[in-house]
Amino acid sequence: MSSGQKTWRVGVAGLGTVGGGLLQFLAERPDFAPAGGRAVVTAVSARSRSRERPVDISALTWFDDPVALASSPDIDIFVELVGGSDGPAKAAVEAALKAGKPVVTANKALIAVHGAALAVLAEEQGAPLLFEAAVMGGTPAVKMLREAMVGDDVKSVAGILNGTCNYILSEMEATGREFADVLAEAQRLGYAEADPTTDVGGFDAAHKVSILAALAFGCAPNFAAAEIEGIDQVTRSDIAMARDLGYRIKLVASADRSADGVLVRVHPSLAPLSHPLAQTGGALNALFIEGQRIGRIFVQGPGAGSGPTAAAVAADIADVMTGAVRPVFQAPATTLVPFTPVDPSRNSGRAFLSFLVKDEPGVIAAVSETLAEAGVSIESFLQKPTETPSEGVPIVMTTHAVAESVLNAALEQIAALPAVLGRPRLLRIARI
């Protein structure tokens, strides 16, 4: 191997879960040389120098400022594990690329928001910009789309990309508790952040699927165009009644390409109980990739955690060491344009509707007449006895495929019916 003798000096900014996992892996595997050369962490930067860590960092060069580390002449590869779409993470990645240094990052927000501009910079400088750890942790979704699918035309990707939401939904189903209750427990256990908005609001999954869409379709990430709905409105009643109809609720992130453009969306969706997505429980992630020639590939694995995510960072470091030169996304960065978003209201699909109605005669007739007049065809319907009918009676139904604009108009009318309490809830049934 031509690079057999080389030692690559790695600078790591951010020593949280992933950074600590990476240092631990390289300490356990001092012979890590998957492409001939050896990778050795020589310099680090983090918020606190003195914090207790699984690996001794006293022999490493310390930088208070990640930007100074990124542009240091004493490192050959910069690993960014600071996080955040802007601020020091972005400044440090830009500094490394401007200095011609390969960058490995786990930062989905940075790539989803600034990926196109960073790709231009990286390719101008001839420096790789790799981000396997940004999506699905140790499961190589990025590599699959970036490298393995180049001999195909990808039509769609869809999956479960946020482990925190998946854990919360699984727990809500398993224990019959409400969202707020399970979220609070997940926060106590460290499975959810103190400010959970990024995860439960669907933004993290949207960052990830925006990156996958760019890789799949050869365009610039377009996070701003993603249609995003989180899981914070999902109730235990939704979950129980979906289950009674043979479905499980999952936060599904998807990107579909059509002649009109690309529709990127994240929303709670129903999958049949036997479906691989429904069977992806706990903190697992899963992804379907559908290609014109290859057909459908399904991959499932751990989406987060120190070990898996650090392994993805290590694999990217190995890729840097191979000397491979290829575009950051599928096409040269200077040619990338953001994909054209498709108006979601033009989308058509099956839906799961949930209503809280007054316990009085004629209500169901009024709701179903409104739907029928709008042209929405009901596929299944469920009303179960409630212990507190005075607080309203929940009813749920599934529809045949219908345009969202039609459905939304019908739901507006239903919301205005005097017997309907609160807003009707709409969840989509996953198409994959």
Place this chain on the structure above:
Amino acid sequence: MSSGQKTWRVGVAGLGTVGGGLLQFLAERPDFAPAGGRAVVTAVSARSRSRERPVDISALTWFDDPVALASSPDIDIFVELVGGSDGPAKAAVEAALKAGKPVVTANKALIAVHGAALAVLAEEQGAPLLFEAAVMGGTPAVKMLREAMVGDDVKSVAGILNGTCNYILSEMEATGREFADVLAEAQRLGYAEADPTTDVGGFDAAHKVSILAALAFGCAPNFAAAEIEGIDQVTRSDIAMARDLGYRIKLVASADRSADGVLVRVHPSLAPLSHPLAQTGGALNALFIEGQRIGRIFVQGPGAGSGPTAAAVAADIADVMTGAVRPVFQAPATTLVPFTPVDPSRNSGRAFLSFLVKDEPGVIAAVSETLAEAGVSIESFLQKPTETPSEGVPIVMTTHAVAESVLNAALEQIAALPAVLGRPRLLRIARI
């Protein structure tokens, strides 16, 4: 991109399903330049020059001899789609590597049998040797193990790697027909070869899992050490009775690493009906990869066919164009040793046993006493009425985990019982 202007001249030997698919893909995508440079097929070799093909080859340089094509100065990449572990395929790949040319092949037999020696040659010459299409068609199992898992220590791989066997087993279950009948139909439909031994005998799956084991564990492929059993002895009665016990029979190929060495085996195995392997039907392939740090990754996709396999070849061509330099397997080829095989009789696991016994009193007692005396503990037992008791009564059972040597000794004794007709059948229950 530094390689932005380069055109790579590709020579393709073998224009069957995969070769035809590759030519068709490149004809449909004349702008195929996933790593900056363009790939253009300029020369071909096949058995018949005049055969009807989906793509016109009259403008390409024709070679009667694939070895001459492989060493031609007018090509930059050699694609070997001839097949077979020896003969012209091996000679041509050697010739290309000796001339320093990158090689892309779909030939599992060649890599499983001669992979170690070819890797030495490739690395001496600094020429990539890539074989994504050799395993799981368009599903990137090779890339996952070769590149994505380098930041981990893989403990085991296990899966369904032969689509023909999976199709036959699925059809046997769906239609209740016997093996020979379904095989004959598969041959008529072109899903099975005229000589089906490579597929139904388990050898194709063994080639593939030998390659995956080498990539997973960083050792030389050791096809000779694989323990191989095909599906030709699986009966419709086995399938029906396994199903009655909650299992489906699949041809599972696995490689497990332990302190003693590596156990590579292919055999019909039972997976619970709800298990992802049991739900991998028809011609699909599926693979579990279990890593020390990453945990368990599952990938499922089409394992064969013109489109998927040609897409895998195209992805390898793209990888060549990136200029990446890394070992063919996980470690430099000169350091590779064949893995130490583990004696399968020392292996322990749950088993499914099937007997044909005389329809007379005391038979079941005799069988179960023999098992009990040997220390084999029965987990479930099934005997169903038969329409032809004079031909023998089938009984099946599952056992708790037991060493294979113990089980085999017990089965010898049972086979010798006068009331037992024919040889008892042993199928393993998949451990994943």
